[in-house]
Amino acid sequence: MKIISWNVNGVRAAVKKDFVNQFKSLDADFFCLQETKAQDDQVKEALTDLSNYFLVSNSATKKGYSGTAILCKSEPIRTFQDIGIDIHDDEGRVVGVETENFNLVNVYVPNSGMGLKRLDYRTTWDAAFANFLADLNQEKPVIVTGDFNVAHQAIDLANPKSNYNKTSGYTQKEIDGLSNILDIGFTDAYRSMYPETVVYTYWSLRTGARARNAGWRIDYFLVANSLMPQVKDVVTHTDIMGSDHCPVELILK
Numbered sequence: 001m002k003i004i005s006w007n008v009n010g011v012r013a014a015v016k017k018d019f020v021n022q023f024k025s026l027d028a029d030f031f032c033l034q035e036t037k038a039q040d041d042q043v044k045e046a047l048t049d050l051s052n053y054f055l056v057s058n059s060a061t062k063k064g065y066s067g068t069a070i071l072c073k074s075e076p077i078r079t080f081q082d083i084g085i086d087i088h089d090d091e092g093r094v095v096g097v098e099t100e101n102f103n104l105v106n107v108y109v110p111n112s113g114m115g116l117k118r119l120d121y122r123t124t125w126d127a128a129f130a131n132f133l134a135d136l137n138q139e140k141p142v143i144v145t146g147d148f149n150v151a152h153q154a155i156d157l158a159n160p161k162s163n164y165n166k167t168s169g170y171t172q173k174e175i176d177g178l179s180n181i182l183d184i185g186f187t188d189a190y191r192s193m194y195p196e197t198v199v200y201t202y203w204s205l206r207t208g209a210r211a212r213n214a215g216w217r218i219d220y221f222l223v224a225n226s227l228m229p230q231v232k233d234v235v236t237h238t239d240i241m242g243s244d245h246c247p248v249e250l251i252l253k
Helices: 011-015 019-026 040-046 119-139 172-183 189-193 225-230
Strands: 002-007 030-034 054-058 068-072 078-081 094-098 103-108 142-147 186-188 219-224 231-236 248-252
Touching: 002 103, 002 142, 002 219, 011 019, 011 040, 030 103, 030 142, 040 054, 054 078, 054 094, 068 094, 068 103, 094 119, 103 119, 119 142, 119 172, 142 248, 172 186, 172 219, 186 189, 186 225, 189 219, 189 231, 219 225, 219 248, 225 231
Parallel strands: 002 030, 103 142
Antiparallel strands: 002 248, 030 068, 054 068, 078 094, 094 103, 142 219, 186 219, 231 248
16 A cells, blocks of 8 residues: 655646646555645646545635645545644644544644744644544554654754754754654654655755755654554655655555
8 A cells, every 4th residue: 555645835736747647657545735725626626637536635714825635546434624623723734534444644734934933833733733643543543644844853954953943844842743743652654764864855946955955854654653564665756846845655565
């Protein structure tokens, strides 16, 4: 079984950049999209060529902002959106499906923003999301994937010293937020398998960072500890273009 996660930086823009062919070539059982930047009906319209897949999406109240979606080869047992807390549920950041063996959660974690203006909100989000995952994991083991907007360790970004506690995505509060999820029974699948490998999943478009590979690893598969024996590999598709992020793939036995 293969699960793909990709922040597409706008699903309608991605479709114009050969997304459909990329999607088909990756041939995943589940394809999780973040930052769709479209309302649910617009996501469906943009992905018309993939209408043979089951689609569930969650759009933000604000148009053209945030948004998540999952495409499935077969219809899941159930679908769900959001985490059940009003202050956190108007930006379309969480969508999920239940399968026979696990719950799959797709998330686009809030960015703390320029000048860390949204860091306090981000901290409350991280705590609420961890609680949501803990409860869901009691029902059935969880795989949570998406853009977590944080580099968890120094190895996960090109310039850790200059960014620490200064730049969104590498403050101690954000790092602790991800650590808290791991502490409740999850494993960073990629880092578990490749503890010393330097790989990035995001590169700033503003600075031409991808050409220099001055990136960040902020897209993850966090797998319930009980499911880790089923993980065969995690692949980072750094060669696939079309967004400021690249797809990440989880392969299950």
